Amino acid sequence: MESKNHHIVSALVENKSGVLARIAGLFARRGFNIYSLAVAPTNDPNLSRVTIVVDVEASLLSQVVNQLDKLINVVEIQELKPTDAVERELLLATVECSLSKRTEVIQIVTALGGEIVDVNLSGLTIEMSSSPDKLDALEELLSSYGIIKLQRTGRVALPRLTKESDTYTNQLKLA
Amino acid sequence: MKLTGAQALIKSLEHQGVEVIFGLPGGAILPVYDPILDSSIRHILVRHEQGAGHMAEGYSMATRKPGVAMVTSGPGATNIVTPLLNAYMDSTPLVVITGQVATASIGTDAFQECDITGISMGITKHNWLIKDANEIPQVIAEAFHVATTGRPGPVLVDLPKDISNATMEFYTPEPVSLAGFKQQIEPDASAVSQAAELILRAKKPVLYVGGGVIKSNGSAALKILVEQTSIPVVTTLMARGAFPDSHELNLGMPGMHGTYSAVIALQQSDLIVALGARFDDRVTGKISAFAPHAKIIHADIDPAEIGKVRKPDVVLLGECRRSIEELTRALTEKTAEANKDYKLPLELSQWHNTIKEWKNKYPLSYDRDAKDVLKPQYVIEELSKRQGEDTILAAGVGQHQMWASQYWQFNKPNTWINSGGAGTMGFAVPAAIGAKVGRPDKTVWAIDGDGCFQMTAQEIVTASAEQIPVKIAILNNAYLGMVRQWQHMFYEERYSEVYLSPDLPDYVKWAEAMGAVAFRVDTAEEVIPTIEKANEIDDRPVVIDFRTDVTERVFPMVPAGASNDEILVSAEHADSVIQ
Ligand SMILES: Cc1ncc(C[n+]2csc(CCOP(=O)(O)OP(=O)(O)O)c2C)c(N)n1
Ligand SMILES: [Mg+2]
Numbered sequence: 001m002e003s004k005n006h007h008i009v010s011a012l013v014e015n016k017s018g019v020l021a022r023i024a025g026l027f028a029r030r031g032f033n034i035y036s037l038a039v040a041p042t043n044d045p046n047l048s049r050v051t052i053v054v055d056v057e058a059s060l061l062s063q064v065v066n067q068l069d070k071l072i073n074v075v076e077i078q079e080l081k082p083t084d085a086v087e088r089e090l091l092l093a094t095v096e097c098s099l100s101k102r103t104e105v106i107q108i109v110t111a112l113g114g115e116i117v118d119v120n121l122s123g124l125t126i127e128m129s130s131s132p133d134k135l136d137a138l139e140e141l142l143s144s145y146g147i148i149k150l151q152r153t154g155r156v157a158l159p160r161l162t163k164e165s166d167t168y169t170n171q172l173k174l175a
Numbered sequence: 176m177k178l179t180g181a182q183a184l185i186k187s188l189e190h191q192g193v194e195v196i197f198g199l200p201g202g203a204i205l206p207v208y209d210p211i212l213d214s215s216i217r218h219i220l221v222r223h224e225q226g227a228g229h230m231a232e233g234y235s236m237a238t239r240k241p242g243v244a245m246v247t248s249g250p251g252a253t254n255i256v257t258p259l260l261n262a263y264m265d266s267t268p269l270v271v272i273t274g275q276v277a278t279a280s281i282g283t284d285a286f287q288e289c290d291i292t293g294i295s296m297g298i299t300k301h302n303w304l305i306k307d308a309n310e311i312p313q314v315i316a317e318a319f320h321v322a323t324t325g326r327p328g329p330v331l332v333d334l335p336k337d338i339s340n341a342t343m344e345f346y347t348p349e350p351v352s353l354a355g356f357k358q359q360i361e362p363d364a365s366a367v368s369q370a371a372e373l374i375l376r377a378k379k380p381v382l383y384v385g386g387g388v389i390k391s392n393g394s395a396a397l398k399i400l401v402e403q404t405s406i407p408v409v410t411t412l413m414a415r416g417a418f419p420d421s422h423e424l425n426l427g428m429p430g431m432h433g434t435y436s437a438v439i440a441l442q443q444s445d446l447i448v449a450l451g452a453r454f455d456d457r458v459t460g461k462i463s464a465f466a467p468h469a470k471i472i473h474a475d476i477d478p479a480e481i482g483k484v485r486k487p488d489v490v491l492l493g494e495c496r497r498s499i500e501e502l503t504r505a506l507t508e509k510t511a512e513a514n515k516d517y518k519l520p521l522e523l524s525q526w527h528n529t530i531k532e533w534k535n536k537y538p539l540s541y542d543r544d545a546k547d548v549l550k551p552q553y554v555i556e557e558l559s560k561r562q563g564e565d566t567i568l569a570a571g572v573g574q575h576q577m578w579a580s581q582y583w584q585f586n587k588p589n590t591w592i593n594s595g596g597a598g599t600m601g602f603a604v605p606a607a608i609g610a611k612v613g614r615p616d617k618t619v620w621a622i623d624g625d626g627c628f629q630m631t632a633q634e635i636v637t638a639s640a641e642q643i644p645v646k647i648a649i650l651n652n653a654y655l656g657m658v659r660q661w662q663h664m665f666y667e668e669r670y671s672e673v674y675l676s677p678d679l680p681d682y683v684k685w686a687e688a689m690g691a692v693a694f695r696v697d698t699a700e701e702v703i704p705t706i707e708k709a710n711e712i713d714d715r716p717v718v719i720d721f722r723t724d725v726t727e728r729v730f731p732m733v734p735a736g737a738s739n740d741e742i743l744v745s746a747e748h749a750d751s752v753i754q
Pocket of ligand 1: 652
């Protein structure tokens, strides 16, 4: 579940072997908690974008950003304030669902903007891409029917276009 | 020009200006040892790979050049992990080259395979596993660039055996440009101006000088700043020598075993100007109680140090020397403005007087009249008096290290070589050897503990074989003295596993067996003549076994976790407080 200590850090990293290990290792040895982490190559095949939701006190955040920035494979890094970012997360959930409950579940899912992507006689697999809090709401509703399997991707985020694109660069960010 | 990967590596090191490699060969690095025979680079064959790493550190700290060590895969690589940690903690530029099993064998638990890039990830600035011989010139250029640029530190290059054996077309590497590796050298002008304003208004300022001043070659600039402002200086364990001890504004070392005046001046100051220092717990004591009334100006090249421990009021992000120079410039400018009543040097006579009282009331002290025992502090004082200003001193870790830092007179930068952040026992002997290799023109002494000495003494064999005439003073108190001190004070004198014996081993015989000249000193009368004899020997290592007082403790002392205000100035004071 979301907590007030969650902060989104978005990093552009070199697409080289071992980079994820360097990032994960840094978090582990400095005692920073990762809540979620999403990583995939960008349009530039040499670079990947990593979106990390970190679970740290606000006062520690600049430490997280500055330490990550010291990794040589981290090319660019910034904190994204939720107000200044578009965020999405994808959820897949298989729910136990007898035929009698089926309509009810489908209604909930479609009302929230999700989709049914797989079906059999005893259950449904649901997909929904949305903001993390809406996925939390869906997850809670589905849990009363019995979630068998669940996978969330962790959020991905980009800065909003309406404001300056580098809205919240860390104060100490180097030129 | 077609070269093997191994030849390309050696050639790349030559291009970097490497004069010496400290190392020890083995299977995976074997191909690289062949072209060493034809290279201008000197190779020093160590007796244990930890020795190679610490020698490279000592070399670097004495010469301000990066140190280079080379070892084989597996146990060779893991043996150099401790020096990597040590160099990482103390920001010493090292390039460590490790052999690796052939690329096709990686991941198969092959003989002497070890994931050394994985192991060393957290204790290097960066590391590389080379997967193509064509990368060698470029990676080596990058490795030296990363190790020496910005906040210095160790890097590691892992070289699989098939890559060493492969052929490639040698080339001169491109100038290094790493997208994710950037440094700010020049401090922000408005921050400098704010810092200068704070300085000009301070009533009780202190310059808290750390290792960054030495790394950035900032000693001369610092001296100008001190003389311009008359602000008192404390020099951390990593910064001893950055400012002369002979200067009356130098209060000495702050921290757990710092001088009373250095510790309390920081505690009571209204402005701390931290120059290349990182508010280490050994300096601050209990952080919430550290210098409660001080505003902080923090000058450092590493953004991650800013606000890590103590939130600064003004940040001077940049090279330490440049920040000091800019402060001097801004201070001069501001006092020149007619409408301001600022003046230089600052009007600090009250602060100076207070500090002088502290200095007089609580100088460093020990029982100089002790009759039957040899005081370790006395040995160090006499040793220090009999050296030129250029003598380099290395130390191990423990009581002897703290006494060395307290009682040796440091007047020049890069003359003090010790293990600060990691506190690595066994550092002194190899570090001294490395320093002497880098500065053969200077006298190099090591002050070592009996415990430390036993960890790396075998490198005296290296020193004898390679004709590296270092001098080693063992302060032999028959104990792991620093641990004994803690057990004395905080474990009701229940001494657990700290006794070593004064004569097992027989240090004189052992040193002689390793090719050194050796002396034993039991009494105060023998100290000076023996030091003089040792000073005269210049063709081989010398070891002196000083049998020092077993019970002596290091003071002042701020107990771990306590506030600096709870500083214990002497044994009597400590014993009256701790029951
Ligand atoms: C490699 C390592 N192991 C253990 C320690 C913990 N330790 C710190 S000081 C010390 C005692 C050192 O004994 P010695 O070299 O005789 O020095 P002394 O304190 O007696 O001067 C020990 C064991 C350490 N710092 N490094
Ligand atoms: Mg000892």
